[in-house]
Amino acid sequence: MAVWIAVLATGIGCYALKLAGLVAPQRVLSDERVRRFTALVPVALLTALVAVQTLAHGRVLELDAARLSGLAAAVVALLLRAPFLVVLVAAAVVTAGLRAFGV
Amino acid sequence: MDSQRRAAVRDGLGVGLAVGLSGLAFGAAAVAAGLGVAQACALSVVAFTGASQFALVGVVAGGGNLLAGALGAMLLGGRNALYGLRLAPTLGARGWRRLLTAHLVIDETTAVATAQPEPRSARAGFWATAVSLYLTWNLATLFGALGAARLGNPETYGLDVVGPAAFLALLWPRLVSGGTERVVALLAMAVAVATTPLLPPGVPVMLAAVAALAGVVRRRRTPPARRAGELSKA
Secondary structure, X not given: OHHHHHHHHHHHHHHHHHHHHHHOOHHHHHOHHHHXXXXXXXXXXXXXXXXXXXXXXXXXXXXXXXXXXXXXXXHHHHHOOOOHHHHHHHHHHHHHHHHHOOO | OOHHHHHHHHHHHHHHHHHHOOHHHHHXXXXXXXXXXXXXXXXXXXXXXXXXXXXXXXXXXXXXXXXHHHHHHHHHHOHHHHHHHHHHHHHOOOHHHHHHHHOOOOHHHHHHHHOOOOHHHHHHHHHHHHHHHHHHHHHHHHHHHOOHHHHOOHHHHOHHHHHHHHHHHHHHHHHHHOHHHHHHHHHHHHHHHHHOOOOOOOXXXXXXXXXXXXXXXXXXXXXXOOOOOHHHOO
């Protein structure tokens, strides 16, 4: 029962946060600086997420060679202007391949 | 449908299917942690934000305090509020549609929507990602919880790198073309990585928002941008 309460509380809390951003009065966006800030927020948070998902396990920083190589393969694919799905496949194939060889 | 919107839908479907498959890992982790199949599925249906779900399940697995676990999960969900602020003018949802749209404002939909050059393709990308990811994530959670883990650890197939690779690919054009964006990105990564060992999971990524503030300050030193007319920009 306690787990059910935690599950539902998490769901409701996460939903409330999502809604809060959408219903915030648009007046706050009339300020040029606020607009610049919100435009740059996804860049900041998503690159931070890429770094944390690649380099951290919980609160521990770790260098997972297979995962790092997969991300490096994605960067190479991007530099070669590969299509989006090719980038994803390249990353997964390199990571899975290295793990198959025990890296 | 014009080519820009087709490209946005294609990217969205790709993200939705690829990232959604990691729901297998979530379902398996949830059941291994002691959640029932129904609880694992309920969490994916009502929370629908992967990082928060994994956080709660981790606390359950570790036998930790459930209240603290739920609060930690919400902390991780805090960034969705910032995404909503950014996406609200683009999505333009009103009334009951806004209540539905809000549930879908997460990392993946924001990444695809904000990678598009104009509002119409941004909306197309948002909805393509939202629908495909919601369906895939919830189905994958169910299969993962029912024992698809016997197929092996999703990390074996390199699925853990798909999320970061997708975000990087979607941000790439902005990182290549914008000096301010590059500075913000590097600063954000430095802040998040440096504070990861010190703060609860979720906080470092939220804290990286200060990098966006630095971008605002940097922009003000250059000649002022056009003020009128920018509001409609995606």
